[in-house]
Amino acid sequence: MDKLLKLLEDDATLTAEQLSVMLDKEVGEIKNIIEKYEKDGVVLGYKAIVDWDKTDREYVSALIEVKVMPQRDRGFDKIAEKIYNYPEVQSLYLMSGGFDLALIIEGKTMKEVAYFVAQKLATIEYVTATATHFVLRKYKDKGVIYGPAHIDERGNI
Amino acid sequence: MINYEKMLSKTVCDLKPSGIRRFFDMLADMKDVISLTIGEPDFITPWHIREAAIESLEKGKTYYTSNSGTVDLRNEISSYMKRKFQLDYNPKNEVIVTVGGSEAIDIAMRAILEPGDEVILPCPSFVCYEPIATMLGAKVININTKAENKFKLTPEELKAAITPKTKLLVLPFPNNPTGAILTREELEGIADVLRGTNIAILSDEIYAELTYGRKHVSIAQIDGMQERTIIASGFSKAYAMTGWRMGYICAPEILARQMLKIHQFAIMCAPTVSQFAAVEALRNGDEDVEIMRAEYNRRRVFLLEGFKKIGIDCFEAEGAFYLYPNIGKFGLTSEEFASRLLHEYNCAIVPGTAFGECGEGYARISYAYSMKHLTLALEKIEAFVKTLRK
Known part of the structure; x- marks a missing residue:
């Protein structure tokens, strides 16, 4: 059922009824499959993609490169867990290349982000270096282009 | 006054x-x-198609192309027809790049029809065929396709509509507005009626890529039909390229030669920038x-x-x-x-x-x-x- 997953990935608001028609399956069956995906952790959640720049909310985000010393037996997992448990951490990846972990963090102000790095992240044992890159503008995220809402400009021909 | x-x-x-x-x-x-x-x-x-057009502009490719279109594009159209429909069209003289499918239809009808001729047109269908025929002084014989026949043209209906004056059959399938298609078997039935006549076919295949469940078959693929068929098609619907105005004709040389004259005098050539985009569409757009x-x-x-x-x-x-x-x-x-x-x-x-x-x-x-x-x-x-x- 890769098709179902692809459809949901593109538009999580599709109802079981709509999906059942699109995939030519019973509504009940679709509901069961989705439930199973959720139970098995294949589908982990559903979220809206928000362009906060269009709102009044104060918002900054940053990408932080982190170098760490891997732990015996635990590799990077333990340290990763320590980091991702902070709610301000939006994403965390183990990377190849010049540093080990990349995390994306959100905060209200640059100061708040800087505080997180200095007080929380850098002080974690085994973290040896960090480099913070503030996001100046988001052009595209999760396949969605940020900009003015799409207007259907097609004329009636 | x-x-x-x-x-x-x-x-x-x-x-x-x-x-x-x-x-x-x-x-x-x-x-x-x-x-x-x-x-x-x-x-x-698609972006890669738009990019090809932009690149052509950046490189200053803003000249006229040859009347029938760039060699690259005609080659691509020819190999597309072969790849998709096993049809051979010589890119040198059997392919003409037109300003949208609309121009393709126009020059095809103008090359065939004269005052007093009859053209058979299944209805309902796209709105352009009848006025073009009228402007040429030809008479349109409508065949109203029926819901019980899934809005297909049947051989019986076709046979009944043919007179000694019949010059052209317009075959607009997949059809706008009904969404009807014709299968190979159904096309064979129509071919049986036309075989042995002197009637030309204008097959408007602009929606050929948009069929669901089964692949499009062109009437030109049916035995003995290619020699009388003009295929009008284009990039608008399949590649989402309506505004580029890119269409084409595939037809036997003897028919294409006459259509090319009309295109030459009226249009000169299709937009060059769009032709570069179309090449990219055919090469990498599947x-x-x-x-x-x-x-x-x-x-x-x-x-x-x-x-x-x-x-x-x-x-x-x-x-x-x-x-x-x-x-x-x-x-x-x-x-x-x-x-x-x-x-x-x-x-x-x-x-x-x-x-x-x-x-x-x-x-x-x-x-x-x-x-x-x-x-x-x-x-x-x-x-x-x-x-x-x-």
């Missing part, structure tokens, strides 16, 4: 404006209408077509199911991006139905009569819209139909 009546061509003045136009004019002044009327893809031309087709199909199935639930009979269209539901049972004419749906529920559909009298009792629904949009439209149609049942 100038006498404009004397100045203007009577034939042109007498042409009826397109029926679809009238409805669209009504739409123009209304706000927040949920429309299902548009006959072009809602997708944007996957884009696949994705768009899958999306159209989902919407098609979704709407068919939706109509079934609402209780509107709808023929199961297998091609293009239109459905052609039967709204006759609600006791309104197509125009009344569409007009009331528009004014009372802010939802626009095209009345079947926009495609000629044979469209009475039907409406054309385009599903070149997002699922969200379609869902909203269905709700409106359902609410409207409920009031009609009371």
